[in-house]
Amino acid sequence: MLYAGDFQLTKLEAKNITKYFQHENHRIKALDGINLKVEAGEFVCIVGPSGCGKSTFLRIVSGLETKEEGEVLFDGKPVNTTSPERILVFQEGALFPWLTVSDNVEFGLKMAGVPKDERREISSRYLDMMQLTKFANSYTYQLSTGMKQRVAIARALAMDPDVLLMDEPFAALDAQTRDLLLVEMQLIWERTKKTIIFVTHNVAEAVVLGTKVVVFSNRPSVVKKEVVIDYRRPRLVEDQNLAKFQQDVMKELKPEVKAGSKNKP
Amino acid sequence: MNPKIKFAIAGAIIASVIAVSLASNSESLFSLNDTTTTADVVRIGYFPNINHAQAVIGLGNGNFQKALGNVKVEPQIFNAGPSAIEALFANQIDVTYIGPNPAINGYIKSDGESLRIISGAASGGAVFVVRNDAGINSVEDFSGKKFSSPQLGNTQDVALRAYLLKNGYKTTENGGNVEVIPVKNADILTLMLKKEIDGAWVPEPWGAKIIKEANSRIFVDERDLWPQGKFVTAHIVVSTKYLQNHPDVIKKLLVAHVDQTQWINQNKEESFKVFNAELEKITSKTIPEDELQEAFSRMEITYDPVKESLFKSASDAFDIGFLGDTRPDISKIYDLKLLNEVLEEKGLEQIP
Amino acid sequence: MKIDLDDVANAVLFFAVFIGIWQLVFVLGIWPKVSLPSPYAVAESFAEVILNYTLFKGIGITLGRLVIGFLISIALGTVIGLAMIKFKGFGKTMSSFSAGLLSFPSIAWVPFSILLIGFNDAGILFVVIMSSIFSITISTYSSVRNIPPIYIDAARNMGAKGLSLFLHLTIPAATPSLIIGIRQGWSFAWHAIIGAEILMSIVGLGHILSVGREFQDMGLVIASMITIFTIGLLVDRLLLFKLEEKVRSRWGLSSDR
Numbered sequence: 001m002l003y004a005g006d007f008q009l010t011k012l013e014a015k016n017i018t019k020y021f022q023h024e025n026h027r028i029k030a031l032d033g034i035n036l037k038v039e040a041g042e043f044v045c046i047v048g049p050s051g052c053g054k055s056t057f058l059r060i061v062s063g064l065e066t067k068e069e070g071e072v073l074f075d076g077k078p079v080n081t082t083s084p085e086r087i088l089v090f091q092e093g094a095l096f097p098w099l100t101v102s103d104n105v106e107f108g109l110k111m112a113g114v115p116k117d118e119r120r121e122i123s124s125r126y127l128d129m130m131q132l133t134k135f136a137n138s139y140t141y142q143l144s145t146g147m148k149q150r151v152a153i154a155r156a157l158a159m160d161p162d163v164l165l166m167d168e169p170f171a172a173l174d175a176q177t178r179d180l181l182l183v184e185m186q187l188i189w190e191r192t193k194k195t196i197i198f199v200t201h202n203v204a205e206a207v208v209l210g211t212k213v214v215v216f217s218n219r220p221s222v223v224k225k226e227v228v229i230d231y232r233r234p235r236l237v238e239d240q241n242l243a244k245f246q247q248d249v250m251k252e253l254k255p256e257v258k259a260g261s262k263n264k265p
Numbered sequence: 266m267n268p269k270i271k272f273a274i275a276g277a278i279i280a281s282v283i284a285v286s287l288a289s290n291s292e293s294l295f296s297l298n299d300t301t302t303t304a305d306v307v308r309i310g311y312f313p314n315i316n317h318a319q320a321v322i323g324l325g326n327g328n329f330q331k332a333l334g335n336v337k338v339e340p341q342i343f344n345a346g347p348s349a350i351e352a353l354f355a356n357q358i359d360v361t362y363i364g365p366n367p368a369i370n371g372y373i374k375s376d377g378e379s380l381r382i383i384s385g386a387a388s389g390g391a392v393f394v395v396r397n398d399a400g401i402n403s404v405e406d407f408s409g410k411k412f413s414s415p416q417l418g419n420t421q422d423v424a425l426r427a428y429l430l431k432n433g434y435k436t437t438e439n440g441g442n443v444e445v446i447p448v449k450n451a452d453i454l455t456l457m458l459k460k461e462i463d464g465a466w467v468p469e470p471w472g473a474k475i476i477k478e479a480n481s482r483i484f485v486d487e488r489d490l491w492p493q494g495k496f497v498t499a500h501i502v503v504s505t506k507y508l509q510n511h512p513d514v515i516k517k518l519l520v521a522h523v524d525q526t527q528w529i530n531q532n533k534e535e536s537f538k539v540f541n542a543e544l545e546k547i548t549s550k551t552i553p554e555d556e557l558q559e560a561f562s563r564m565e566i567t568y569d570p571v572k573e574s575l576f577k578s579a580s581d582a583f584d585i586g587f588l589g590d591t592r593p594d595i596s597k598i599y600d601l602k603l604l605n606e607v608l609e610e611k612g613l614e615q616i617p
Numbered sequence: 618m619k620i621d622l623d624d625v626a627n628a629v630l631f632f633a634v635f636i637g638i639w640q641l642v643f644v645l646g647i648w649p650k651v652s653l654p655s656p657y658a659v660a661e662s663f664a665e666v667i668l669n670y671t672l673f674k675g676i677g678i679t680l681g682r683l684v685i686g687f688l689i690s691i692a693l694g695t696v697i698g699l700a701m702i703k704f705k706g707f708g709k710t711m712s713s714f715s716a717g718l719l720s721f722p723s724i725a726w727v728p729f730s731i732l733l734i735g736f737n738d739a740g741i742l743f744v745v746i747m748s749s750i751f752s753i754t755i756s757t758y759s760s761v762r763n764i765p766p767i768y769i770d771a772a773r774n775m776g777a778k779g780l781s782l783f784l785h786l787t788i789p790a791a792t793p794s795l796i797i798g799i800r801q802g803w804s805f806a807w808h809a810i811i812g813a814e815i816l817m818s819i820v821g822l823g824h825i826l827s828v829g830r831e832f833q834d835m836g837l838v839i840a841s842m843i844t845i846f847t848i849g850l851l852v853d854r855l856l857l858f859k860l861e862e863k864v865r866s867r868w869g870l871s872s873d874r
Contacts (some may be wrong), residue, residue: 064770084776094771095869098789108775110785141869159775266624275626275633282640286657347831354649354833374833375650417831438819446819452731461735529842 011040011075011195011237012061012086018069019056022087029202030056032220033070043189043196047253048216049260054199055091057216058165061197062088074163084108087161091168093152095140101151102127102136108159126154129188143237146177150184166198169207179237182208186234203253207245208235216251218260225252268467293359304511307518308339310349310361315470315557316387316499317362318540318566319525327541336514342547346419354379359507360518362386364420368502369579380502381600384519385501386526390564390570391421393428393485394459394473395464401484404432404454408442413456413465417447418587420498420578424487425466427581457481468498469560470552477556486563496574498564508600516603522568523607529566537561568608569616572599654836657743659843662829662836669827672844679810679822680848681844682738687806691799694750698757712758715751718771723809727816741813748809749802756798759789793868796861803857822848 017034020027030053038044040122048054059065061072063082071078087108095104105123106114114122127133130150137225140148149169156164170178182205189196200206210229217224227248235242309329311320324340331594341358343349346367352358353371360383367477371380395401401410408428414422425445426436435441446462450471457479464484467475475481488494501522508515529536537558541551552560577597582588605615637658642648654662666672701708717789726744734740764787772786814823822845829837 013711059770062774082770082774084774086774088770088774090767090771092767094765096768096771096786096789098792098864107772107777107785111776111781127842139867139869155775242684266623271626271630275629278633278637282656285640285644286655335817347833350833351652354652356649370833417828418752444735444819448736448817452736455732456736459732459735461737 001092005205009040010037010073011042012036012038012197013073013076014057014061014070015073016070017057017060017067017072019053019060019065019067023172029220031060031067032222034221034223035221036214038195038197040195041193043198043209043211044211045198045200046209046216047200047203047206047213047249048221049218049253049257050201051221052216052221052256053254054221055167057221058088058167058197058199061163062086062126062165064088084112085161086163087156088165088167089149089152089156089169091171093148093169095151095155097140100137100139101132101143104140104151105158106118107155112188113158122158123154123164125157127151129191130154130158130184146173146181149173149181153185153188155233157188157194162195164194164196166196168200169198170173171201179210183234185209190233203246203249204237204242207242207249208237213245213249214250215256218256224256227252273546274392304514305335306337306339307333307360307507307514308341308358309518310341310352310358310363310421311360312343312344312345312349313544314468314499315540315552315560316390316468316564316566318529318536318598320385320545321547322529322536322539323521323525325546326539328525329360329521332524333514336517343542345400345416346415350380353504356504359504360501360515362499363502365497365575365578366418366420366423366582368500368598369575369588369593369595370418371502372595372598373588377595377597379505380598381505381508382500382570382575382598383503383508383515383600384501384522384568384604385497385499386501386522386566386568387569388487388495388497388565388567388569388574390422390469390472390498390560391466391487391496392469392483392563393425393464393466393487394457394472394475395484396460396462396479396481398460398572399463399481401463407432407434410463411444411446411461413446413448413453413462413467415447415450415453415467415471418582421466421468422447423578423582423585423587424490426585428466428485430584455458469564470556472563473556473559476559480500487515488563491574495565495569495571496578497571500570500575512603516607519568519604519607523604523611523613526566526568533561557605568604570599570601571617586601652835654839657835659839662834662840663843666825666837666840675820675822675825676844676848678820681813682821683745683806683810686742686810687803688743688750690746690750690753690802690806693746694753694802695757697750698754699761701754701758702761708758711754715754717759718747719751719755721748723805724812724816726809727813730813731817736817741810741818744813744817745806745809749806752802752805753796756795756801757791760794760798761787763794764790784829793861793864793870796857796864800853800857800861803852804849807852811845 014034014036017031018029019031021030034057046054046057056065060067063079063086073079089097096107099107102120102123105126106119109119109122124133124136127136130149130153132150132154135143135147140151143151152169170181173181186209198206198209207229212229215224215227216222227245229245231242231245309320309324311317311324313321330338341352343352343361346364347357349361349363350367350371353361353376356521366380368380390586399410414425416422422445429436429443434443437444448456450467453462453465453467453471454475457465457475464481465475472483476483487496503515537554541557545551564576576595576599579588579593583592601616608615639656643653697711723744726747730740730743731853734743768786768790772782777786811823811826814821815827818824822841826838826841826845829835829841
């Protein structure tokens with residue numbers, strides 16, 4: 001929504017998000033007042049030490065998880081439930097094994113009541129974008145992990161969400177596939193102009209993809225630093241010029257990782 | 266092994282089986298089951314019923330064992346005729362008290378070889394009862410009704426079906442409108458109480474019980490259907506082999522049986538009490554005195570096998586369709602030689 | 618349907634050898650003729666009940682009752698299973714109760730059914746339903762509970778809720794596991810119908826078996842047993858097994874990939 005006088009559109013804002021977990025018989029504070037603004041069309045990467053709650057934060061933004069305090073504002077309005085406007089791409093893809101690849105991509109469209117022909121047309125388009133047209137009628141067990149992730153992305157994109165939330169989607173891939181997808185991801189972002197929040201533990205990945213990299217602190221997490229990545233596109237992971245940005249991020253991240261390892265039970 | 270060879274072998278085996286079957290007409294070439302039955306044991310079957318009273322009393326209180334001396338008596342209790350016949354065939358018992366129709370079935374199934382009837386045990390004691398509120402006032406009122414008998418093919422079942430046939434009714438299996446549901450006697454009482462059946466042809470003491478507890482009355486006393494009111498409801502059957510090998514043991518048993526029969530008939534009141542005492546030992550239940558009285562009033566404990574009633578019953582069973590395609594010949598089913606010897610020695614009238 | 622000639626040859630040979638041994642045992646007279654009839658006698662009994670239509674009528678009646686009873690089990694069992702998920706307290710209690718009644722012998726229901734329902738078709742259906750319904754409740758309950766939460770999250774995220782979530786997520790996701798429960802329920806129902814027919818029916822396959830016994834007609838007894846075995850086998854192999862394989866292969870769980 002455009003507000004008069006705004007030069008930029010804040011698509012998503014997390015205000016003071018606080019989350020507790022029950023572990024054995026004590027409460028653990030995972031998120032301690034996360035504040036984050038994401039403008040429309042930004043590609044925001046979130047990094048942080050293991051167990052710091054990045055995924056939990058993403059699930060809260062998507063509405064799949066509750067929060068103890070704070071609010072999530074979407075286009076300025078608070079949201080509490082899950083919605084197809086904020087589609088989450090899971091780490092393991094979560095494709096449905098009983099459906100073909102194209103039926104999987106069409107699932108959300110079917111839920112939205114889109115008629116069959118139109119669904120087919122949309123899913124073909126996105127499968128084509130992900131170079132998976134040949135596998136439209138395959139079942140998911142026949143695909144490699146990389147291909148499954150591409151289907152998951154196609155499924156998310158087919159819904160044309162305002163915001164794409166991606167939870168370590170490339171963590172389970174081999175290096176070559178991942179490098180290819182890093183390039184593809186940037187192309188998709190350029191073409192679709194989506195707002196993307198991308199969680200990863202891989203700093204190189206974050207720096208390649210993100211317009212900015214947000215560093216979460218160790219648990220109980222706050223936003224420690226936002227590092228703007230001002231570099232031309234498309235970025236290749238082997239580009240040495242990115243090293244400087246990586247170091248900036250690592251400078252913030254390393255102490256958190258060290259502190260975190262002391263906390264572990 | 267190549268599939269074609271397998272098919273060929275299979276074909277050869279089946280062909281030879283068929284050839285052997287057709288040639289020998291399923292006679293067994295020799296029987297390994299020719300175990301000589303020993304003379305120091307006699308295994309006797311019986312039911313905990315009032316028409317096996319001689320056995321219930323005599324086996325229970327040791328009279329039979331006394332009469333048999335050194336031969337060990339091993340009693341075995343059954344609840345139904347077919348099981349007793351199965352046991353006889355399987356050489357698990359040597360002699361048994363049993364109802365008429367299971368004996369006929371067994372005789373026919375074994376082509377007249379495996380068993381003989383050697384004495385009567387009870388006559389009478391079967392009634393066709395109907396519920397008072399079943400709307401049955403005459404033989405005209407049977408259409409659409411449901412009746413029970415204690416077991417498919419048993420004596421009362423045959424009597425019921427023969428009665429229906431005689432009066433022009435067909436059962437539902439034959440396209441008619443009278444349903445015959447064979448169930449255990451205890452279930453018959455339940456079904457009468459629940460009004461799910463309209464009547465039943467039952468042996469005593471179930472007749473007395475149902476009349477007392479299920480608001481029913483006698484529609485037909487089966488004695489009225491037979492000459493002199495006599496028809497066999499229990500008798501003694503022995504395996505032919507045992508009879509051939511140990512006639513002496515069987516004769517002693519028959520002595521005990523005849524003596525017990527006499528005693529019961531001469532000591533009615535006391536026999537009720539003794540019967541109940543023995544019954545309780547076996548089944549932990551007794552029959553109420555009034556039911557016993559009433560039941561016994563319609564039956565007779567005897568050693569007369571009432572041969573003619575058995576032949577008639579077999580003929581009825583054939584007409585109903587129970588005994589196969591050819592009218593069976595059971596003329597040799599009786600072997601009363603030993604019984605008559607015993608009766609003669611006691612100065613009693615023999616059975617012709 | 619691919620038919621492997623080798624498999625057929627094996628089955629035929631197995632069958633022939635079985636008959637051959639049977640005939641030999643009979644000829645040697647190891648059991649009395651009345652206790653173990655010859656294969657020929659059994660074939661005669663078969664011919665008799667086929668020619669007088671008794672066998673077909675019996676099969677029809679038995680299968681008819683079975684199908685009705687089993688469908689009711691599936692319908693009620695599924696509803697109860699889903700209620701167990703929705704109402705957690707009920708779910709826990711019912712779970713133990715179902716587990717106990719799961720392997721309750723079907724024949725043991727007969728006396729209760731005769732008294733409660735009656736000596737009729739409804740009584741028989743009662744026995745069939747009580748014997749099979751708990752397979753369905755338990756399998757529904759556990760199948761739905763075991764759906765990976767991530768599938769539910771993904772579906773809800775994409776806008777599925779209420780009935781559409783149930784139809785398009787819950788049921789397909791639970792299906793492989795549900796089919797296993799259905800197969801088990803079917804075999805329990807099959808046991809139950811035959812037992813119930815022996816004890817409380819005057820028609821049907823179980824009854825034919827019982828008639829054989831009443832009249833010492835071992836040929837008929839064995840012919841009935843063979844019929845019962847064959848039908849149980851055919852339904853399982855041709856229907857349920859194939860269904861299960863189809864689902865499993867789609868999911869990539871099949872053993873020959």
